[in-house]
Amino acid sequence: QKEVEQDPGPLSVPEGAIVSLNCTYSNSAFQYFMWYRQYSRKGPELLMYTYSSGNKEDGRFTAQVDKSSKYISLFIRDSQPSDSATYLCARNTQGGSEKLVFGKGTKLTVNP
Amino acid sequence: DVKVTQSSRYLVKRTGEKVFLECVQDMDHENMFWYRQDPGLGLRLIYFSYDVKMKEKGDIPEGYSVSREKKERFSLILESASTNQTSMYLCASSVLATPPYEQYFGPGTRLTVT
Numbered sequence: 701q702k703e704v705e706q707d708p709g710p711l712s713v714p715e716g717a718i719v720s721l722n723c724t725y726s727n728s729a730f731q732y733f734m735w736y737r738q739y740s741r742k743g744p745e746l747l748m749y750t751y752s753s754g755n756k757e758d759g760r761f762t763a764q765v766d767k768s769s770k771y772i773s774l775f776i777r778d779s780q781p782s783d784s785a786t787y788l789c790a791r792n793t794q795g796g797s798e799k800l801v802f803g804k805g806t807k808l809t810v811n812p
Numbered sequence: 813d814v815k816v817t818q819s820s821r822y823l824v825k826r827t828g829e830k831v832f833l834e835c836v837q838d839m840d841h842e843n844m845f846w847y848r849q850d851p852g853l854g855l856r857l858i859y860f861s862y863d864v865k866m867k868e869k870g871d872i873p874e875g876y877s878v879s880r881e882k883k884e885r886f887s888l889i890l891e892s893a894s895t896n897q898t899s900m901y902l903c904a905s906s907v908l909a910t911p912p913y914e915q916y917f918g919p920g921t922r923l924t925v926t
Contacts, residue, residue, distance in 0.1 A: 708852065732912035743816070743902055743917030744855075751912070788855065792913045798843045798862060798906060799870075800915060804854035 703727055706789055706803030715812050719776040723789035723803045726770065733765050734790040735774045738805065744788055748774070779810045815839070816918035818903055824924045831890040833921050835903030842908035844886035845915060846870075846878060848899040855902065861886055862908065893925045 706723045713719055721735075732751055736744035748763040750756045756763045762775040772789050789803040819834035835844065846858040847870075857870030859878040867878050875897060879887040886905075890897055900922050904915040 706854075734912060734914075741919070743904070743919050745917065746914045749912040749914070792911075798908070798913055799845075799857065799860060800913060802855040804852065 703801050704789060704791060704803040707806055708804050710807040710809065712809045712811060713779055715779060715781060715810055717779050717810070719774075719779050719783070719808060719810075721774040721776075721787050721789075721806050721808070723772040724770055725772065725791055732792045733763070733772050734800070735761075735763055735772075736788040736790060736802070738786045738788060740785070747787070776808075779808075781810050781812050784809045816903055816905055816916050818901075818918040818921050820921050821919065822922050822924075824926065825890075825893050826926055827894060829890075829893050829925075831893050831923065831925075833888040833890075833901055833903075833923070835886045835888070835905075835918055836884055837886075837903075837905040837916070838884065839905065839907075839916070840883065841905035841916075842883070843906040843915075844880065845904040845906075846876075846886065846888045847902045847904065848872070849902055849920070850899050858888065893923075895925050897923065898925045899923060 734749040735747045737747045738744040750763045750765045753767045760777045764773040786805040786807045788805040790800045793799045816837045844861045847855045860868045861880045877889045902920045903918040906915045
């Protein structure tokens with residue numbers, strides 16, 4: 701059973717749109733949920749993380765975790781062409797292990 | 813800034829060759845990781861090292877080995893390259909036992925095995 705499921709897209713939106721990226725997870729015994737952003741021909745880099753249920757905002761980005769439904773979301777407001785990238789959700793593994801489990805990634809294109 | 817560097821951006825090797833991929837990090841991180849990334853399959857962990865000379869198998873270790881003789885350097889070895897090992901290889905590092913366990917990635921090596 702895949703532990704983090706993510707719709708691979710691709711997703712194409714016009715500039716200025718609100719983008720919603722989503723993941724589901726199957727095991728509730730985890731603490732940290734993360735979003736990584738990967739530009740073309742680059743390695744992923746951490747965008748945001750949340751520790752518990754609720755929202756976390758950073759500029760145009762909002763990360764949301766709903767532990768009751770095991771849902772992780774990333775919202776991008778006023779999307780820009782520079783947001784075009786692949787977004788990967790991730791969570792740490794059970795017991796606070798150093799390892800992370802990643803979703804397959806959603807490729808987002810924001811069209812000017 | 814954390815920097816993780818990988819020895820090559822692009823590499824072309826022949827079937828059966830022994831291939832070495834090198835990764836170096838400059839932030840004194842204890843943990844280092846090797847992943848491969850394939851379309852439709854996402855990031856898959858090959859090996860993980862939490863200390864010099866220590867290693868742990870990831871999800872897909874078959875056909876690979878690793879070496880960590882120095883803290884800053886983690887090598888991935890393909891003993892006998894095969895065409896199904898054509899992929900993007902990503903190295904990452906992280907600080908030991910420090911939530912949220914953020915991993916810092918290198919730029920990747922695109923390996924083609926012909």
